Amino acid sequence: MPKSSSFAAEARGLAKAAKAAEQTGNIEKARSLYLKAADKFNQASSLNPDKLDKNTQHGLAKHFYEHGRSLGKQPASIGGSSQVQDEPILLKDELIISEKPDIGFSDIGGLDSVKEDMKKAIIYPFTHKKLYDYYNQKSGGGVLLYGPPGCGKTMIAKAAATECDADFINVETSTIMSKWVGESEKSIKQVFSIARDCNRAIIFFDEFDAVAGRRGELEDYAKRIVNELLQQMDGMDKNDNILVLAATNEPWAIDPALRRPGRFKKLIFIPPPDLEARKAIFNIYLQKLPLENNVDAATLSKKTDMYSGADIKAICDDAAEIPLQEALEGKKARKIALNDFSTVLSSRRSSIIPWQRLAVEQVRKSGEEDIFKEIIELET
Ligand SMILES: Nc1ncnc2c1ncn2[C@@H]1O[C@H](COP(=O)(O)OP(=O)(O)O)[C@@H](O)[C@H]1O
Numbered sequence: 001m002p003k004s005s006s007f008a009a010e011a012r013g014l015a016k017a018a019k020a021a022e023q024t025g026n027i028e029k030a031r032s033l034y035l036k037a038a039d040k041f042n043q044a045s046s047l048n049p050d051k052l053d054k055n056t057q058h059g060l061a062k063h064f065y066e067h068g069r070s071l072g073k074q075p076a077s078i079g080g081s082s083q084v085q086d087e088p089i090l091l092k093d094e095l096i097i098s099e100k101p102d103i104g105f106s107d108i109g110g111l112d113s114v115k116e117d118m119k120k121a122i123i124y125p126f127t128h129k130k131l132y133d134y135y136n137q138k139s140g141g142g143v144l145l146y147g148p149p150g151c152g153k154t155m156i157a158k159a160a161a162t163e164c165d166a167d168f169i170n171v172e173t174s175t176i177m178s179k180w181v182g183e184s185e186k187s188i189k190q191v192f193s194i195a196r197d198c199n200r201a202i203i204f205f206d207e208f209d210a211v212a213g214r215r216g217e218l219e220d221y222a223k224r225i226v227n228e229l230l231q232q233m234d235g236m237d238k239n240d241n242i243l244v245l246a247a248t249n250e251p252w253a254i255d256p257a258l259r260r261p262g263r264f265k266k267l268i269f270i271p272p273p274d275l276e277a278r279k280a281i282f283n284i285y286l287q288k289l290p291l292e293n294n295v296d297a298a299t300l301s302k303k304t305d306m307y308s309g310a311d312i313k314a315i316c317d318d319a320a321e322i323p324l325q326e327a328l329e330g331k332k333a334r335k336i337a338l339n340d341f342s343t344v345l346s347s348r349r350s351s352i353i354p355w356q357r358l359a360v361e362q363v364r365k366s367g368e369e370d371i372f373k374e375i376i377e378l379e380t
């Protein structure tokens with residue numbers, strides 16, 4: 001979890017660079033940097049436990065936001081789209097990171113059927129477009145990935161972008177949700193407008209529950225975001241070059257209207273890794289480490305029922321840390337032993353089990369046992 005102080009440090013650096021850009025007449029850059037600084041101060045403020053500091057940072061955020069916006073009177077073009085010119089302008093790189101991620105399906109252990117599902121839902125329609133047209137099958141639409149934390153949702157989404165030839169628009173939730181901007185729904189509109197200007201695009205919302213909660217439980221500004229999302233997704237019907245991919249640990253918290261046909265047409269459960277998957281994940285991380293002969297993925301995978309991929313990576317890191325620490329203290333460097341793994345395992349708990357308890361309770365409460373049956377089935 002990033003700390004308030006690191007956001008504040010970043011914000012100060014950005015503000016300084018913004019001022020320098022403004023002084024040298026590079027207004028567009030200055031504007032973009034001021035808005036980024038504002039966003040960082042806003043994040044710093046939201047995480048700051050000290051009330052006084054919190055207010056100061058909030059004030060700074062507001063100041064830099066207003067100053068940045070005041071520089072942006074002349075319209076900047078967003079990917080050549082004309083329809084957003086009259087609206088307050090958010091520059092493309094303030095909102096999204098559109099470079100390709102560097103993760104492929106081979107970096108992800110297990111999840112074979114999920115990888116196949118993803119190919120069918122989002123890759124083949126892009127790579128075999130003619131076939132899909134021939135059989136009058138629509139591509140595009142929405143896919144929601146859900147499941148316990150640390151089991152590969154974000155990884156799968158990024159890998160899917162690498163595997164198909166599409167622009168990847170990673171929407172930063174924190175930017176969309178800046179409350180005091182009061183214009184979050186316009187940001188959503190612009191994200192879709194940028195996507196429409198691409199040849200093919202995947203719009204990815206990570207931690208989707210944060211932007212798309214149930215409207216009955218939301219404040220007004222957040223309701224407007226969900227309404228805008230619904231409108232944009234309905235408008236996508238005519239455009240099969242855009243796919244909306246979203247990931248969440250809390251699918252029950254998402255507005256049910258978003259799950260109606262034509263919107264998120266496919267829900268894909270990313271499960272806790274089973275024995276085979278855990279073995280594959282251990283193999284990925286163990287291969288980089290110096291190991292005693294008796295340390296192998298098969299043995300470790302049997303000891304880690306209900307541990308996530310993220311847990312497994314952390315277990316490997318922590319086990320390596322033991323002989324590393326010893327060597328730093330002057331002992332002879334040795335390979336990592338099975339015992340080191342046992343030491344780590346004795347104190348590290350599964351991060352899936354607490355999620356599972358909450359998930360089952362919440363799904364029961366929302367009466368959606370049929371929709372999220374995989375979650376209920378985890379219990380048995
Ligand atoms: N199936 C997997 N194979 C390899 N590494 C994994 C796997 N699942 C999780 N990890 C590790 O855990 C980290 C967190 O995974 P992530 O995809 O962000 O989880 P989620 O989005 O489901 O919470 C990854 O960066 C990776 O290091």
Ligand SMILES: [Mg+2]
Nearest residue numbers: 153154206247
């Ligand atoms: Mg994630």
